[in-house]
Amino acid sequence: MVFKRRDRRSVGRAALEALYPRGGWSRAFEYVKHRLRRLPDTPSKIGRGVWAGVFAAWTPFYGFHFIVAAVLARLMRGNILAALLGTFFGNPLTYVPIGVVALTTGHWILGTSPTGDIEVGLGGKFAGAGRDLWHNFLAVFTPETAHWDRLAVFYDEVFLPYLIGGLVPGVIASTVVYYMIVPLIAAHQNRRKKILRNRLDKLAKGPTPPADTSGPPR
Numbered sequence: 001m002v003f004k005r006r007d008r009r010s011v012g013r014a015a016l017e018a019l020y021p022r023g024g025w026s027r028a029f030e031y032v033k034h035r036l037r038r039l040p041d042t043p044s045k046i047g048r049g050v051w052a053g054v055f056a057a058w059t060p061f062y063g064f065h066f067i068v069a070a071v072l073a074r075l076m077r078g079n080i081l082a083a084l085l086g087t088f089f090g091n092p093l094t095y096v097p098i099g100v101v102a103l104t105t106g107h108w109i110l111g112t113s114p115t116g117d118i119e120v121g122l123g124g125k126f127a128g129a130g131r132d133l134w135h136n137f138l139a140v141f142t143p144e145t146a147h148w149d150r151l152a153v154f155y156d157e158v159f160l161p162y163l164i165g166g167l168v169p170g171v172i173a174s175t176v177v178y179y180m181i182v183p184l185i186a187a188h189q190n191r192r193k194k195i196l197r198n199r200l201d202k203l204a205k206g207p208t209p210p211a212d213t214s215g216p217p218r
Contacts, residue, residue: 041079043189047182048078051174053086058098058170060162065090089177099162106165114157129154 039046052072056065065087073083090098107113128150136146 043182043186045079046082047178048076049073049082050086051178052083054089054174054177055170057090058166060159102162102166106161125154125158
């Protein structure tokens with residue numbers, strides 16, 4: 001297959017590269033920037049796609065950010081590939097601060113307060129909800145009774161505040177990135193057009209005739 005990896009990665013190596021890709025995060029960000037600049041679309045459409053991707057990173061739909069970004073980009077008539085690249089705004093380096101800001105804002109808007117420290121308890125509540133989901137799935141095929149306690153805690157203290165609290169900072173972050181990236185993409189595209197125009201002009205003029213070095217006749 002054309003896109004099949006030559007070296008098979010173990011599960012541990014795949015998980016490690018998801019947290020810290022080969023070459024580091026700076027190289028990954030450079031790759032995303034390079035791909036954004038070379039997308040064959042207008043700067044405004046690319047910017048709207050990036051807006052959708054960055055906003056999706058502020059939602060609690062972990063594992064589905066690509067889908068959320070693609071749907072938003074479709075509704076906004078933005079570039080879908082740019083939206084997928086924009087989701088890299090959410091990564092292991094930013095998930096914690098994004099989660100803390102979204103949860104703090106959400107609890108403030110809802111007038112509630114989380115139990116325990118947000119940074120410490122967030123992972124435990126995600127894990128508890130996952131255990132309840134797995135247990136309830138198995139309960140469909142076994143005599144076990146479904147449990148909803150940890151899922152209810154997760155919804156009340158994490159999902160709903162995260163969803164509500166991520167709206168305002170998500171819109172702000174997405175809009176800031178949009179107004180930063182559109183002029184850069186426009187400048188890059190104009191520069192590429194100018195280089196292409198110069199090359200076409202040179203081809204249209206044809207090869208430069210060699211200089212006459214024979215000199216005047218004696």
